[in-house]
Amino acid sequence: MAAEEDVRMTEVTGPFRQVLFISAAGNIVCSWGRGEDGQLGHGDAEDRLRPTRLSALDGLDIISVTCGADHTTAYSLSRTEVGDFGRLGHGDFSDLFTPQPIKALHGLRIKQIACGDSHCLAVTMEGEVQSWGRNQNGQLGLGSTEDSLVPQKIQAFQGISIKMVAAGAEHTAAVSEEGALYGWGWGRYGNLGLGDRNDRLVPEKVSTLNGEKMNMVACGWRHTISVSDTGRLYTYGWSKYGQLGHGDFEDHLVPHKVESLADSFIKQIAGGWRHTMALTSDGKLYGWGWNKFGQVGVGDNADHCSPVLKVVQVSCGWRHTLAITEEKNVFSWGRGTNGQLGHGESADRNVPKIIEALSVDGSSGQQIESSKLDPLSGKTWVSPTERYAIVPDESGQTVHSGKGNGGDVSVPENDVKRIRIFYLD
Structure with missing residues (x-):
């Protein structure tokens, strides 16, 4: 990497099992972790255990990147990944392994993007607000x-200026410029x-905030986190693992203030599958x-609520x-099975570890590899639909449907699992 390029971190996003970061100058994007559906954008379906420069986005002055379950989006609006349910916004179900502009958004000035499991x-x-992708729950x-298959304007927000949106697995939240909170x-x-x-099926205003205006919102898989203008933290939704932070494991159907952080001013929030930061x-x-x-x-595998790093x-x-x-x-910790921690290995870690390749106290970007896709090589990749098989439940039953997925088999969430098929030459 050239010495004059600024590789200092300006943004990092790591939902699901892939991670992307943008340099301070916006001219370098790196990705690593799970890549079997092409979501890393390197032109193949391979995992990356270390940060790898996404060459296809060189020189595009990328502002922000966001990850979905198996796909990625970035401005200047480019995107990559598997096309099930039209989540790529290109008007079809085609899989993409390198970023492509979303033509339907040309001419629009985008300030923020969000990705759920299969919607954007x-x-x-x-x-x-424009939305596209999977919509089985509205x-x-x-x-x-x-x-x-293509972005559509949410008409329910006519006359309402939206500040930001957040996406969970199959739900969405938004905060308006006036501080109102919405869910759908x-x-x-x-x-x-x-x-x-x-x-x-359409956004509905949350009316139980006692007049407090919201400033930001984030979503976990099945829970939601919001912060008020006064820096107070609210959570609601699923709490089987204590991810709401209220000292219990009870679901909350309306926003509740996290009392243990009542004396703190919250400036940023993030929701994982079943944890919150x-x-x-x-x-x-x-x-x-x-x-x-x-x-x-925090160094173990028990639930906690305590300071970690500055x-x-x-x-x-x-x-x-x-x-x-x-x-x-840059530090990472937790599950590392697909290399998403960026340490060059697939080990889990329960304490933060520095990512040397991206850190000032490490190699400061001098050891980042670039994508090595050769478009003239003729090399092809097995599509995601060919790399998976359906595993029946205990009764031996599976459900087959071509609706909404381009003719692929529809996998019932609770009945079957996907397994990867390894092809041997």
Whole structure:
């Protein structure tokens, strides 16, 4: 890497099992971790155990990146990954292994993007919201449960300027410029904050905040986190593993203040699959919830709520966590099975470890490899639909359906699992 290139971290995002970061200048994007669906953007379906420069985005002045379950999106709006349910926004179900512009968003000035399990949203500078992808529970907010192959404007926000959106697995939340909080999509665990367990097909305003205006919102898999203008932290939804931080394991159907952090001013929040992280204005990082792989980062595998590092930014994956310190060092911890911790190995870690390749106290980007895709090589990759088989449940039954997935087999969430097929030459 050339000496004049600025590789200091400006943003890191690590939902699910892949991680991306952007350099301070916006001219370098690196990705690592799980890549079997092409979500790393290197033109192949391989995992990366260390940060690897995403050459396809060189020179595009990338502002932000966001990860979904098996896909990635970035501005200037480019995106990569598997196309099930139209989540890539290109108007078809095609898989993509390198970033491609979303033509339907050309001409729109995007200020923020969010990715759920299989759906995506974009907020424009004018406060409008576009959504696309999977929509079986109404998470697109379009008034139906039909998947959308291209971005569509959420008409329910007509006359309402949206500040930001957040996406869970199958639900969505938003905060308006006026400080109102909204929820829609899958609501079984109260994660919409509307006082019940019902789904919503269009955004609905949360009315139980006692006049407090919200400033930001984030989503875990089935829980939601929000912060008020006064820095108070609220959580609601699923709490089987204590991820709401209220000292119990009870679901909450409306936002509840996290009393243990009532004296702290929260400046950033992140939701993992079953854990939550919060960063205070004085640089203390708190984590709680599911800690099987050490993703809370306090040296063991028990649930905790205690300071970890002096940090300036935090991001949660489904089972791992990343943080940037004041000294511009990058740390990661938790599940590492796909290399998503960036240490060149597949080991789990229950205490934070510095990612040498991205940190000032490490090699400062001097040892980052670039994508090695040769478009003239003729090399091809097995598509995701060919790399998986259906495993029946105990009764031996499976359900086959071509609806909404381009003719592929539809895998019932609770009945079957996907396994990877390894082809031997």
